[in-house]
Structure formats: C-alpha cells, structure tokens
Amino acid sequence: MNEYRQEIAALTMRWVRRLSREKFSMLFTLIQPMLFWLIFFGNLFQRAADVQVVQAPNYISFLTAGVVVMTVLNNGLAGGVDLLFDKENGFLERLMSTPIHRTSVILSRFLFVTTVTSLQVLVILGVAFLFGVTPATGFFGVAVILLIGMLFGVGLTAISMAMAFSVKSHGDFFSVLGFLSLPMIFLSSALVPLSAMPRFMAMLAVLNPMTWAIDAIRPLILTGWAEALRPLGIVLLIMVAFDALCLYGSAKAFRRAIG
Amino acid sequence: MMEQSVAIDVSKLGKTYDGVAAIQDLSFQIRTGEIFALLGPNGAGKSTTLRILITLLRPTSGQATVLGYDVVRDADHVRRLIGYVPQERAIDRFLTGREHLLLLGDLYHLSKEESLRRIAELLKLVDLEGKADQPAKTYSGGMKRKLDIACGLLPNPKILFLDEPTLGLDVQSRLRIWDYVRQLRKRGITVVMTTNYLDEADQLCDRLAIIDGGRIKALGSPTELKSGLGGDIVSVTVGSAALTRVEPLASALKGLPSIRAISTKPTGLDIRVESPEKALPAILEAANRLACPVEFIEYHRPRLDDVFVAHTGHAIREEFPAAEEEA
Numbered sequence: 299m300n301e302y303r304q305e306i307a308a309l310t311m312r313w314v315r316r317l318s319r320e321k322f323s324m325l326f327t328l329i330q331p332m333l334f335w336l337i338f339f340g341n342l343f344q345r346a347a348d349v350q351v352v353q354a355p356n357y358i359s360f361l362t363a364g365v366v367v368m369t370v371l372n373n374g375l376a377g378g379v380d381l382l383f384d385k386e387n388g389f390l391e392r393l394m395s396t397p398i399h400r401t402s403v404i405l406s407r408f409l410f411v412t413t414v415t416s417l418q419v420l421v422i423l424g425v426a427f428l429f430g431v432t433p434a435t436g437f438f439g440v441a442v443i444l445l446i447g448m449l450f451g452v453g454l455t456a457i458s459m460a461m462a463f464s465v466k467s468h469g470d471f472f473s474v475l476g477f478l479s480l481p482m483i484f485l486s487s488a489l490v491p492l493s494a495m496p497r498f499m500a501m502l503a504v505l506n507p508m509t510w511a512i513d514a515i516r517p518l519i520l521t522g523w524a525e526a527l528r529p530l531g532i533v534l535l536i537m538v539a540f541d542a543l544c545l546y547g548s549a550k551a552f553r554r555a556i557g
Numbered sequence: 558m559m560e561q562s563v564a565i566d567v568s569k570l571g572k573t574y575d576g577v578a579a580i581q582d583l584s585f586q587i588r589t590g591e592i593f594a595l596l597g598p599n600g601a602g603k604s605t606t607l608r609i610l611i612t613l614l615r616p617t618s619g620q621a622t623v624l625g626y627d628v629v630r631d632a633d634h635v636r637r638l639i640g641y642v643p644q645e646r647a648i649d650r651f652l653t654g655r656e657h658l659l660l661l662g663d664l665y666h667l668s669k670e671e672s673l674r675r676i677a678e679l680l681k682l683v684d685l686e687g688k689a690d691q692p693a694k695t696y697s698g699g700m701k702r703k704l705d706i707a708c709g710l711l712p713n714p715k716i717l718f719l720d721e722p723t724l725g726l727d728v729q730s731r732l733r734i735w736d737y738v739r740q741l742r743k744r745g746i747t748v749v750m751t752t753n754y755l756d757e758a759d760q761l762c763d764r765l766a767i768i769d770g771g772r773i774k775a776l777g778s779p780t781e782l783k784s785g786l787g788g789d790i791v792s793v794t795v796g797s798a799a800l801t802r803v804e805p806l807a808s809a810l811k812g813l814p815s816i817r818a819i820s821t822k823p824t825g826l827d828i829r830v831e832s833p834e835k836a837l838p839a840i841l842e843a844a845n846r847l848a849c850p851v852e853f854i855e856y857h858r859p860r861l862d863d864v865f866v867a868h869t870g871h872a873i874r875e876e877f878p879a880a881e882e883e884a
Contacts, residue, residue, distance in 0.1 A: 301666045396664040
C-alpha cells in the first residue's frame with residue numbers, strides 16, 4: 299500500500315511538473331475556455347438571448363453552468379494526450395518496465411486531470427462572480443458542482459486514455475478529438491436550454507450525458523436547493539453509469555497497453 | 558570450460574502478431590556476468606525477444622526465466638531485478654535529468670536517502686553532474702543516451718537490458734557507451750543488448766546470437782563463430798566486363814584441395830580457403846586460364862560479417878551490395 303502511494307504520488311508529480319514547465323500552453327489551456335466562452339460569448343449574446351427563454355437573469359449566468367461542463371469536457375477528452383506522447387517516445391515502456399502496480403500510471407492521470415479541472419472550475423466560477431453571477435446554493439453548492447464535474451470527467455478521461463493507447467498515430471487522436479468536442483457542446487444544453495432547441499437537436503441532446511451534468515449544475519447556480527435537489531439523484535446515477543460504461547469500454551485498451 | 562550459472566533461460570519462445578510469427582522456437586541461455594548481444598537486421602525479432610524478457614510482451618508460446626523467475630507468471634519479481642534502457646530516446650523533455658532519476662527512484666520504491674545517494678553516484682558515472690538540473694530538451698543525443706543508461710542503472714539491477722544502445726550516435730559517444738558497458742561487466746552486472754552493428758557485437762560482446770527472420774541462426778562467442786567458419790577468406794573482385802566469367806571460375810575452383818567453400822557475390826567471389834599460400838596462386842592461375850581479369854583480390858581472417866552471411870545467406874545491411882552494383 300505504501301509502495302502504491304509512493305508510485306502514484308511520483309507519477310502525479312511528474313504531470314504537475316510538466317504542466318508547470320509548459321507555461322505557454324498552461325496559460326492557454328487554463329485561460330482560453332473561460333475567456334472565450336464565458337466573457338466573449340456570454341456578453342456577446344447578452345442582448346440576443348431572450349431571458350424568458352433561458353430562464354435566467356442574464357445570459358452570462360445561464361452560460362456559467364455550460365462553461366463549467368465544457369471545461370470538464372475539454373480537459374477530459376484531452377486527458378490522454380500526455381500518455382499518447384509517452385507511448386510514442388517510449389517513456390511508457392520505461393515506466394511499465396519498473397515494478398509498479400499496473401494501474402498506477404492511469405490512476406495518476408485521473409488524479410491529475412481531476413485536480414486541474416476542479417481548480418479551473420473554481421476559477422471560472424470566480425470570473426463569473428466578477429460578472430455578477432453568485433451561486434445560489436453557496437459554498438456547499440460549489441462542492442456539489444465540483445463533484446458532478448469530477449464524475450463526468452472520469453468517464454471522459456478514460457475514453458481519452460483508451461484512445462491514446464489504441465490509435466496508430468497522434469494525427470488520428472487529434473482528429474477524433476476535434477470531431478467530438480464541438481458537436482458535444484452544440485448538442486447539449488450548454489448554450490441554449492433544451493426547450494428552445496429544434497426538436498431533433500433536443501432529442502439528441504437528451505442522450506448527451508453533458509446535458510444532464512449541465513442541467514444539474516445550472517439550478518445550483520441560478521435558483522437554489524429546492525430546484526437543484528430534485529434532479530440531483532438521477533444525475534449522479536447517470537454520471538456513475540456513464541463512468542462505468544467508459545471504464546468498461548476502455549478496459550481492453552488499458553490491458554493491452556499496460557497489462 | 559568453467560560452467561557459469563545461467564542468468565536467463567529461453568526455451569522454445571514464440572511470439573505471433575495477427576497470425577504472423579515475429580519470433581519462433583527461440584532457445585538460448587545467457588550466462589551470469591557476460592555481455593550478450595542479439596544481433597540481426599531490423600525486423601529480425603531482436604526487440605520482440607527483448608520485450609518479452611523484460612515483461613513488456615507476453616510470448617505466444619514457450620517460456621523464459623530471468624534469474625529463475627518466469628517472465629509471465631513472476632513478472633513483478635523480474636521487474637525488480639532488471640534495468641532497461643529503451644531504444645527510443647525515452648526522455649521527458651520537460652523534466653531535468655535529476656527529476657527523471659528521482660521519479661524512477663520512487664517507482665522502484667527506494668527511500669529518499671537511498672535514491673539521492675544512488676543518483677549522485679550515477680550522475681558522476683555517466684558524467685552528467687553539470688547538466689543534471691537542466692531540462693532534458695537542452696541535452697544532446699549523447700547526453701540523452703547517458704541519462705537513459707543512468708535511468709537503467711538506478712534500480713541497481715542484476716541484469717541490464719539495452720535496446721540498440723548506440724543507434725545513431727557519433728563515434729565518440731559510441732566508444733563512451735561501450736566503455737560504460739564494460740565497466741558494468743566488471744561490477745558483475747549481466748548485460749543483454751540488441752544491436753544491428755557487427756563491430757559492436759564483435760568488439761563488445763562475450764557471446765552473441767545471430768537472429769534472422771525470427772529464428773536463431775548461430776550462437777557463440779565472436780571468436781568461436783569466426784573460427785567455426787573454418788579457413789580464411791579470399792575475396793575476388795572481377796572487372797565489370799568479365800562478370801559472365803565468374804560462374805566458370807567458380808566451377809573451375811570447386812574441388813581444388815586448398816579450397817573449402819565458394820560463394821558468389823554481385824562483383825565476384827568469396828572463397829573460403831584452407832591455406833592461403835596454396836590457394837592464392839591456384840585462384841590466380843585459374844582466373845588467368847579462363848581470361849577472367851581480376852580487378853582486386855583481398856585476403857583476410859574471417860570477420861563477423863562473413864559469419865553473418867554464412868549463417869543467414871545475406872549481408873546484415875542489404876543496401877551495401879546494391880550500392881556496389883550501381884557503381
């Protein structure tokens with residue numbers, strides 16, 4: 299158990315070191331989603347969006363939940379990138395030739411992605427606060443937001459890592475990534491509520507786990523516990539089921555790469 | 558000969574990818590304390606064999622033990638006894654040399670003090686003390702290789718595996734690496750390496766296995782393998798106008814008492830001879846009689862390239878004869 303902890307701590311520390319050395323890329327991955335989506339998109343659509351339709355005091359407060367989950371989505375889907383490079387330059391082989399528990403590398407990645415994402419979510423909520431968005435459910439509500447984000451992120455990170463282990467070239471990886479990310483956002487309730495979507499899009503959006511995460515987070519920010527608690531149980535269940543499905547689907551790729 | 562203990566025992570090892578055999582029916586032993594090379598061209602199955610021995614690949618058939626532990630069933634135990642230096646520059650460009658070693662120290666479950674002690678010693682050994690706290694992206698190819706080797710030695714392994722240790726290195730770095738490997742043998746570490754450089758196998762290794770097409774073609778010390786060929790080599794190159802006379806010359810020489818074997822190459826003949834002082838006049842006389850102008854004749858002791866050709870039927874790098882043909 300002690301050895302296990304030592305390995306995971308060291309491997310996680312490596313991801314932290316890498317991030318801190320890539321100052322430029324860190325700046326962009328951390329700043330881009332909130333700057334672009336929350337500030338520009340939020341303010342741009344301020345007058346175009348109908349507050350009756352979005353059921354919120356203004357568009358930015360409606361959009362905050364969407365930007366939080368979009369951040370989880372992007373970080374999760376990109377969660378396997380570093381392992382992809384490790385696979386390609388042989389570093390993964392070096393790690394796997396040491397007497398570490400076979401799951402340590404993957405666990406360190408989950409730990410790292412989840413932590414970075416949570417910090418980013420806090421920053422986004424902070425920026426939203428500067429634009430006058432105060433979470434209606436307070437600190438405890440923020441904790442629940444983080445929990446939902448973590449649960450959704452685990453499944454996404456699993457898919458991303460499985461893909462990193464399976465693709466032939468990293469070109470393939472980034473094509474799939476680019477292909478997935480925008481439709482996932484547009485076919486969800488991130489930018490527009492389901493009720494205001496064209497019917498066929500709303501039908502697809504209901505199948506998107508991202509929609510469920512957003513619709514659970516939104517009342518935590520906008521309305522309060524009374525509204526928020528109602529869907530929470532089912533959403534947590536859906537998130538856990540989503541994670542189970544993703545992990546089950548990834549297991550084969552994991553076993554092949556590190557088994 | 559003194560019986561040495563066996564470090565690695567490979568028995569009928571096979572590995573198939575999608576129905577295609579990468580290696581088949583490999584059996585050999587590596588002795589404790591020796592430098593052993595798997596020599597062969599790219600795609601011969603060297604790396605597959607190495608990856609099975611270091612537990613990164615599961616064999617499809619047969620078995621292998623490292624210091625008595627099965628590489629599949631006791632994989633974790635094997636990993637505790639070995640060090641590995643991968644073929645690719647498996648370096649994290651963003652980490653410093655010291656951080657690489659600290660990371661591995663934790664992965665081998667060393668205590669902080671032990672880790673720091675070994676790191677200081679290894680940085681000194683590979684002469685990287687000055688650059689230890691610079692990110693690896695500032696390192697030259699040779700320095701990355703040295704860091705690689707330090708990483709492989711950190712666990713204080715009984716056996717060190719090196720995958721193509723000098724591939725793409727300049728001459729000086731190459732000699733340095735050879736020097737380190739010899740130092741390791743002095744410390745009692747068994748070294749197993751793959752290489753496609755004949756001179757590396759010849760000068761550095763105690764014993765080697767020639768692998769080609771996934772099978773072992775020959776096994777022994779460089780000296781044994783060379784003397785096993787029997788006789789010295791006379792290489793005859795004929796003028797390009799006389800290439801049609803090469804075959805008649807070969808038949809004329811066949812059966813002469815001092816000549817043991819003849820192989821045809823694109824530019825002439827390689828003749829294995831019993832005693833050069835008798836064979837040389839006979840060869841020149843036959844060439845004269847057949848009006849086959851000899852452009853160049855060379856006599857040498859058998860080299861490892863001759864051993865390779867004799868056992869595999871081709872040169873280790875096919876591009877060389879092709880280039881000669883063009884010229």
